[in-house]
Amino acid sequence: MRDYLLLYINGKKHIIKANEAKKNLSSYLRENLNMKGTKIVCSEGDCGACTVLVKRFNDENFISVNSCILPLYLLDCCQIITIEGIENDNLHQVQTLLSTYHGTQCGFCTPGFVNSMVYMCDDLILKKQLITEQKIKNYTTGNLCRCTGYKGIIQAGMNLDLSKIKTIKQRYETQEIKEAFNEALENEVVLSNGETELILPKDITKAIELKKSGFNVISGGTDISVFVNKGYNKNKKFVSLNNISELYIINDDEKFLEIGSKVTLTSFEKACKKDFPTFTQALRIFASPQIKNIGTVIGNVANGSPIGDTMPLLYVSDAILELSGGNSRREVLIYDYYLGYKKFDLKDDEIITKIKVPKTSNEFKFYKVSARKDLDISAVSLAISYKIEDEIIKDISIAFGGVAATTYKAKQIEEFLINKEFSLENIKESKKIVSQIFTPFSDHRGSSTYRIKLCENLLLKFYNEVSSKVEVA
Incomplete structure (x- = not known):
């Protein structure tokens, strides 16, 4: 049995205990790690200001997600890249071009746009596809900007050179991280702080037992997380299907x-x-x-x-x-x-x-x-x-x-x-x-x-x- 969640954020290992496990990723980044680049606006997954990149243990590549409706207990054995980790020293090509083509004004939405466009770059590199205006619009559909207008953002995207971009996976994924996840996934996760119980079983049989005993079953959580954020869902017992490999x-x-x-x-x-x-x-x-x-x-x-x-x-x-x-x-x-x-x-x-x-x-x-x-x-x-x-x-x-x-x-x-x-x-x-x-x-x-x-x-x-x-x- 394991009494913690294992995450890697911008390449660094993080152990999450029961008292933090129900917190949304965006709040954890801002409040616990002082990573203020990830913004919180709607808390409903609508505006995209909270967008970060995540790679699960069984994913092929990093994907864009709304961190405001993503509780930490759904991120066990995941790698997370925030706007602070997009580049270590210099600006990412996406960031440089957004500046060049005036794709930002107040900047509140910009970190989300950057992460969505980096996801686009990495995904198109994996698929060996070219950038088009429609693809830029598709990948940034979940990002809203109220002051810039989208012309500069699209121009920045159209001028990206994928041949000069090193993907997030190439830069961050290591054998050490893979081995750490494989070892962690051998154990069921049980988190309890006396008030909340969160369990990540390894098999369906255990998930069924927990449901029968009153646990709420969570798959992606995009709906229930909104209700939790707004204070409508007061449930204290959750079983996450996150670590049951056959369900993927x-x-x-x-x-x-x-x-x-x-x-x-x-x-x-x-x-x-x-x-x-x-x-x-x-x-x-x-x-x-x-x-x-x-x-x-x-x-x-x-x-x-x-x-x-x-x-x-x-x-x-x-x-x-x-x-x-x-x-x-x-x-x-x-x-x-x-x-x-x-x-x-x-x-x-x-x-x-x-x-x-x-x-x-x-x-x-x-x-x-x-x-x-x-x-x-x-x-x-x-x-x-x-x-x-x-x-x-x-x-x-x-x-x-x-x-x-x-x-x-x-x-x-x-x-x-x-x-x-x-x-x-x-x-x-x-x-x-x-x-x-x-x-x-x-x-x-x-x-x-x-x-x-x-x-x-x-x-x-x-x-x-x-x-x-x-x-x-």
């Missing part, structure tokens, strides 16, 4: 794409590229790189929000959840898993350990309506899986998000359309069913009437895109 597995065979419960949204986005390109496209606007690098697919599923972006696509793909209990494992279709708002077909001694997405010859469409394109919660979403042969709808599956207590599987519309001609007339008739099958809630994102109209119009958009083979903006 991605298995891609002829029948299924299988995703373990510690697989991040970033990794899922990459894994879907070959067989589920629509999933990949949807995940590009799901959240910022910092959130997707921490948040997990199954965490999104387990949260059970009726406006969760992954659920409609998983519904129409007939995804299967693997639920592991004390002595058994069972499988349940994802749309049978949700029994009501935040109510699940999950026993006290069960954890979601895997999701299986069946391979199919069907095509997919996904639509998300929100106030802004990137990093926003949807008012309504629609996913459709379909097969059309000789203008006849041979197969169709439809799921709406944001209209009911859970993602809604529109079986009545499916039954109406199946084996009918794929025509504007039939789609218009199917629209009439929308107002009959659910009554959406009204909130600040839209009224019930507005949501009904959106659902109807998205069905028309689906027809227009598929019939013309042209995507409608």
